[in-house]
Amino acid sequence: LAKTTQPISMDSYEGQEVNITCSHNNIATNDYITWYQQFPSQGPRFIIQGYKTKVTNEVASLFIPADRKSSTLSLPRVSLSDTAVYYCLVGESGYSTLTFGKGTMLLVSP
Amino acid sequence: ETGVTQSPTHLIKTRGQQVTLRCSSQSGHNTVSWYQQALGQGPQFIFQYYREEENGRGNFPPRFSGLQFPNYSSELNVNALELDDSALYLCASSTTGSRSYGYTFGSGTRLTVV
Numbered sequence: 664l665a666k667t668t669q670p671i672s673m674d675s676y677e678g679q680e681v682n683i684t685c686s687h688n689n690i691a692t693n694d695y696i697t698w699y700q701q702f703p704s705q706g707p708r709f710i711i712q713g714y715k716t717k718v719t720n721e722v723a724s725l726f727i728p729a730d731r732k733s734s735t736l737s738l739p740r741v742s743l744s745d746t747a748v749y750y751c752l753v754g755e756s757g758y759s760t761l762t763f764g765k766g767t768m769l770l771v772s773p
Numbered sequence: 774e775t776g777v778t779q780s781p782t783h784l785i786k787t788r789g790q791q792v793t794l795r796c797s798s799q800s801g802h803n804t805v806s807w808y809q810q811a812l813g814q815g816p817q818f819i820f821q822y823y824r825e826e827e828n829g830r831g832n833f834p835p836r837f838s839g840l841q842f843p844n845y846s847s848e849l850n851v852n853a854l855e856l857d858d859s860a861l862y863l864c865a866s867s868t869t870g871s872r873s874y875g876y877t878f879g880s881g882t883r884l885t886v887v
Contacts, residue, residue: 704861704880705878707863760829761816761876763815
């Protein structure tokens with residue numbers, strides 16, 4: 664599985680757009696990029712998944728450049744409730760296990 | 774549609790003891806995975822069960838074992854507890870061959886070994 668690198672922490676204010684970038688230089692052709700969100704004392708929750716270009720859902724957008732060696736999770740107009748740890752995962756579609764790194768701790772302040 | 778439920782939510786055990794943690798899968802899911810999450814770390818894969826058999830295992834010793842029942846619920850058993858086993862234990866259910874978005878996690882069991 665491709666190794667991922669993401670910032671340990673980020674700070675933001677309510678109403679701002681937050682972009683979290685994940686580096687995955689060794690991504691394989693069959694690998695997808697998936698982001699999970701985890702609140703304290705809860706299990707991770709799927710946010711978004713993509714293979715290339717741009718994916719958008721009701722929660723976030725995921726930008727993937729042509730070389731796919733990095734990806735950026737974009738959270739529009741964050742609120743205090745978006746304070747959480749965000750994990751970037753890379754792996755084949757249908758793979759049976761999830762490999763988590765340490766994630767990025769996002770702190771949103773008033 | 775019910776989500777994944779885990780019990781108990783918190784547990785304190787003494788070093789050397791044995792513990793059993795329980796997980797009920799989300800309706801419609803037939804695969805259960807267990808993860809260990811130490812403080813400040815991401816979840817680490819322990820093992821996965823499908824059709825009542827283990828079909829994948831992470832880097833955990835044999836004293837970590839599990840069961841899956843016909844109704845797809847599952848148990849995680851840990852023998853000879855060590856202090857380093859203190860962690861949040863997460864159960865995730867999915868359907869076979871799920872893409873990585875298909876996993877539903879429970880809220881976990883916080884195990885403290887003293």
